[in-house]
Amino acid sequence: MSLSILLINGPNLNLLGTREPEVYGAATLSDVVDACTATANSAGATLTAFQSNHEGAIVDRIHQAKLDGVDGIVINPGAYTHTSVAIRDAFLGVDIPFIEVHVSNVHAREAFRHNSYLSDKAVAVLAGLGVKGYEYAVQHVATSFKKRV
Numbered sequence: 001m002s003l004s005i006l007l008i009n010g011p012n013l014n015l016l017g018t019r020e021p022e023v024y025g026a027a028t029l030s031d032v033v034d035a036c037t038a039t040a041n042s043a044g045a046t047l048t049a050f051q052s053n054h055e056g057a058i059v060d061r062i063h064q065a066k067l068d069g070v071d072g073i074v075i076n077p078g079a080y081t082h083t084s085v086a087i088r089d090a091f092l093g094v095d096i097p098f099i100e101v102h103v104s105n106v107h108a109r110e111a112f113r114h115n116s117y118l119s120d121k122a123v124a125v126l127a128g129l130g131v132k133g134y135e136y137a138v139q140h141v142a143t144s145f146k147k148r149v
């Protein structure tokens with residue numbers, strides 16, 4: 001069985017490509033999903049993508065990942081990075097290893113973006129590499145994470 005990767009994007013990331021292009025670039029979410037799928041597949045892994053603007057829907061999707069036997073998660077939690085104890089608790093609850101990705105360098109931006117409720121539980125955090133960060137994270141999960149069952 002191949003390694004199963006879940007890519008989660010949080011609020012407003014459906015607007016990638018048109019949202020503040022000077023911060024987030026020109027690539028769309030669909031470009032990101034296509035590139036990550038190709039990266040996963042060429043490493044022999046499968047990738048499923050999910051985006052939601054709703055905190056509870058993201059919590060539910062993380063719970064579902066456990067039932068689905070997902071081996072690793074790549075998440076850009078968007079603004080929930082800086083606010084969501086619920087998403088942190090969901091990761092602690094399912095115990096699936098994950099990588100946190102930010103398109104922008106959150107540490108070079110407003111102070112309220114410097115804190116993450118997830119970073120200390122993540123395997124790795126990539127910030128400021130543009131949408132390439134997603135592909136690097138998927139590549140790492142596909143080649144370094146282990147099958148969980």
Ligand SMILES: O=C1C[C@@](O)(C(=O)O)C[C@@H](O)[C@@H]1O
Nearest residue numbers: 012076078079102103104113
């Ligand atoms: O929505 C986002 C996107 C973001 O996660 C990023 O990818 O750089 C950074 C967050 O602070 C912001 O709220």
